[in-house]
Structures are given as C-alpha cells and as structure tokens.
Amino acid sequence: MNELQCLWEAKAQLGEGARYDAERDAIWWVDILGQKIFCLDLQSGEKRTWDTPETVGCTYPRQNGDVLALFRHSIVKLDQATGDFETLVTFADEPAQNRFNDGMIGPDGRLWACSMDFDFQEPTGKLYHLGSDLTPVEADVGYIVANGPAFSPDGTRLYINETMKGEIFVCDLDPSSGRLSNKTLFAQLPEGDGLPDGICVDSDGGLWVAVVTGGKVRRYLPNGEIDTEIDVPSPTVTSVGFGGRDNRTLFITTGTILMDDETLARHPLSGSLFCVDVPQQGLEMPAFSG
DSSP: OOOOEEEEOOOOSBEEEEEEETTTTEEEEEETTTTEEEEEETTTOOEEEEEOSSOEEEEEEBTTSOEEEEESSEEEEEOTTTOOEEEEEEOTTSOTTEEEEEEEEOTTSOEEEEEEETTSOSSOEEEEEEOTTOOEEEEEEEESBEEEEEEOTTSOEEEEEEGGGTEEEEEEEOTTTOOEEEEEEEEEOOTTSOEEEEEEEBTTOOEEEEEETTTEEEEEOTTSOEEEEEEOSSSOEEEEEEESTTSOEEEEEEBOTTOOHHHHHHOTTTTOEEEEEOSSOBOOOOOBOO
16 A cells, blocks of 8 residues: 555645546545535646535536535535536425535435534434435435445445444445335444544445544445554544546545644644555446436
C-alpha cells in the first residue's frame, strides 16, 4: 500500500461524499456545514467550488451527465456554469429538525439517500430510495444519524451505519424492488474506538469504513473481521470512495468540526481531501436512471 497523499487542503468543516467521476477523471466531494460542493480534476489539478444555499450531503451522477446534489430536505440539479440549483424532489415528510446526510446510487440505478437529526439526539433519520420517476420510498427508519448506504458486489446486500451508536448493519436487498429485509448487526465499534461514518465496498466484498473521531479508515471482511486499518492525519475522518483509472485509489474526506485550536494545531490537514492506492479494486458507481 502506498503512502497517503493530501490532494486538497480545503479546511472543510465537514467534508463528505467522496465520489469519483470516471468520465471527467475527477473527484467530487462536499463540505456539508460549510455549504460547498468541490470538484478536483485529477489530470489537470483544476479545483472548482460551488457555494450552496443550505447544507449539502453528497452529489450524484445522472445518466444524462447532470450532477445532482442532496440538500437539507431536497434533491437538486447543479448548473455547473452558473452555480444555480434547480429543485427536483422535496421530501415533505422529513421532520423539520432533520437534514439529509449521505447517499449513493445502487447497482440497479436507484438513488438512495439517508437523513439524520441535526442535533444528534432523536431517532428521526430515515433511508429512502428513488427510481426514475423520482418518487421517494421509505426503506428504513429509526436512525439518529444514518450513513451510507453501500452495496455488496452482487447487489443483494446493503450496508448502513447508525453512527451515533457505533453500529454497522447489513440487510438483504431485493434489487428488483429496493425492499430491505433481515436487518442484522454486522459490526459494533467499541466505545472509545471511534464511530462509523461514510462507507464503500470493494470488488472482493470488503467494507471500507471512515472511522470518525477515530482518525482512521478500516476495512472489514464480509464475515465482519477487521482486515486493514489506515491512519489519517485528522481525527475527523468522514467518507471513503473508490476511483482512479484502475479503481484502486481510495479517496478520503475529513473535517474540522468540533475541534478546538489545540487539536487543529496538532492536525493541520484536517478538512482536507486525501487519497491512497490500495490492493483491492473498487466498485464503480452507476449513474442515476432518473
């Protein structure tokens, strides 16, 4: 495994949503609380930033080339030339204290999105999926902070985290309907070990987990055993995603949230985007069919 590299010292409050764009050979990510969308061209090094009018959890690719973003209670389309946003979906049933936090495109092209209680207190977070008609369907409920999801290589298992309780769950997934069943605890992080944040799966079925407050990325085997740990020079490690031309580069986002001046001085690269080449190959995210 090669040495970890810092790609962008963005000083993000809450970096999140690492997503590789194969068509552009670029990496997209966001600063949720800083209300920014970032895109880094990996060939030219060009860095682009768009300000958002509210919190933004992640971005999604669309089959027609559009870039979608997950706002506090909605899904929007970004106009990259003007920086304007067009609202496509509003989640009317989301509690006012919630915000959307993370999301992914499933193997069948469905868009998945999960929400959380902004104040990290109540189990009001939900997991949704949307098909091409852009109709939200509740897939699971009862999370304080939901993170993910991620999918097994064959598309029949879905992983999702309850960050505040240190829990990683796995569910059986019916790819034809998006229905979840047999939800079970996949891993429990011990107290003091950090909390599970963003996740992704490699082609061997390994689950990569950003361990927020733990300063590392961890890989779990499909049986739940820990296989690999990567130290990151920030205690706040928030998301992971595979990319690069051979899909063997792991991109990692971090944040500065809840750090005092002394902690920031010890970890000056917090809030940056990092990458590291790993032996495993990632799974490509399909584009949204909607």
